[in-house]
Amino acid sequence: MSSSAGTLPSPVLIDADKLTAIVADVFVTLGVAAKDARIVAEDLVLADLEGVGSHGVMLLPMYVERLQKGSVSKGSIGKVVVDQRTTLVIDAHDALGQLTAHQAVDLVTSRAREYGMATVAVRNAFHFGAAGRYARLIAGQGCVGIVMSNTRPLLPAPGGAEAITGNNPIAVAVPSSSAQPVEVDMALSATAMGKIRLAAGAGKSIPADWAMAADGSPTTDPNEAIKGMLAPAAGPKGFGLAFVIDLLCGGLSEGAIGAEVRPLYGDASLPYRCSQMFMAIDVKGFTDPKAFGERVTEQAQRVRNSKRAPGIERVYAPGELSCATREKNAGTVTLSRQVYDSLLATANSAGLRVDALP
């Protein structure tokens, strides 16, 4: 775990259960209830185990700063402010997003099982990690799960030169006959700003369809891109889909749309205020769930059995890679030294007084 001059610091391997416990301890130290702290910690660590570090424990320092400055509340759950059987609205009152997401998942699946389908829109919400996590939980209850969120504006409209809507993620999970649903989980930008920053750091150019410069023209210079905007995935298609997700999440919840959502990494004393939407469609409302699940599994198998393009070793069905990564990691999280160090500093700033993470 030591680094020497001229080499990259080696990554740190940590037992997932121990990491979960320490992340939960940090939240408890800040006044979050133990049960709630555990839920958030588990969801963060799960993202790391699935190879989605951007939605994992690297978020902890930002969450902690916001809890300390009061823009994220210590409250357990949001308040159900609209309840019309299949259509509900939760006001999250800035609770940790994972907590209101679990609340929304429980509510939307119980209503879908009773009425066939249901939607919960959430306003005044905070970051909930990976949307796919919650779509999968809905699928685990025999329902198709669809989960969306808006973010602050990042994408220009086609031909535009200012960010209008976020790269609003959407996840869909479809129950199969195995424990692993078919799952898609995507942000609607062509790429993530993190990848553009990596290219800038490495002095490399970026593909022309990743970003626009500040004047709205395409750029291959990552530094121009950082001052500019992310390109929508597939141009007008990704922009259009992101825009309607913004309208649905923020419009149906009477929450924030577009620029009413604040930057996640902006002033940590101001609430983030994103809006989210959770939908569940009960498979048994249409067909026999067992036969449906078997067809889904067969179709996923068709993908896996695809003829392969030159140089490709394996074709994955949607959602399979994160599952395979989780199994491969077998309960051990790999953190970069940078993330490790920031977690340690955060734990100490929260009052834990630890010399090392376990």
Next chain:
Amino acid sequence: MSSSAGTLPSPVLIDADKLTAIVADVFVTLGVAAKDARIVAEDLVLADLEGVGSHGVMLLPMYVERLQKGSVSKGSIGKVVVDQRTTLVIDAHDALGQLTAHQAVDLVTSRAREYGMATVAVRNAFHFGAAGRYARLIAGQGCVGIVMSNTRPLLPAPGGAEAITGNNPIAVAVPSSSAQPVEVDMALSATAMGKIRLAAGAGKSIPADWAMAADGSPTTDPNEAIKGMLAPAAGPKGFGLAFVIDLLCGGLSEGAIGAEVRPLYGDASLPYRCSQMFMAIDVKGFTDPKAFGERVTEQAQRVRNSKRAPGIERVYAPGELSCATREKNAGTVTLSRQVYDSLLATANSAGLRVDALP
């Protein structure tokens, strides 16, 4: 309207009402009820008026051949085979897709108004033209409209070298405070095969992200692309979304998924058998529809008022361009000479005996 050697034949301008009447007459001659014939003709001509000729009257010869060969039925409507309040299945029995789409729209909006939201899945369906048309009709009833269809496999999975799923279109329409909802309507391939054929005809290369050659490798040669596969929009994102649309449309309806859907331009005596899904979410289940509509209109205005990239004259909100095109066309359809000639031949083959379209 005449053409001379060395120049392209000039397009033909036709009054939309007269074109609608003659297209309806063709269907009636083939045994379709007058009221139904009118509905299909209007939907086809509307697509032409909105600048989406690929979903317009150019489809008539194929529809007619399928009606003549019996793979499209003369029946008016499909049969509701599952009805559990918010979740319904229609077996279309190969009726003209526009007819079962209108049936599904009426059913799904009435149920959404009663229960808050509803979904109608359709099996054994035929081509319904532009999905956005039906999402908009749902939005016209104060509901968010979501419409999807599958097609025969056209897209490989990431890293794959065989077509697994269609470029399955999805349309979403969100009611605004004006008659024009915010609307997106997209197929999930990077581009349409028609554009690749145009490039091949013109001897031009195509962008590297449009298509794969038959071995799954990217190609800029349109002739290799025609023998190969369409690329998904935004790679894994478009593939994943197309794949779950396939599972939802075909799985929930107990209809065809993937390769169970037949080619639209294949053997015209075999039913097409696509599957579709119509969803309606009643805005008033969540919030005041008037205030919601006003926010949607404001957000569309934000898009229109965007700062513009160099060389851009105007930024359109999603759905605005087709509306503007319809208004500009002011009831006159412009057909290529090729489409005009094929319509005339089709009308005569159906027994209409006309020398010219009006």
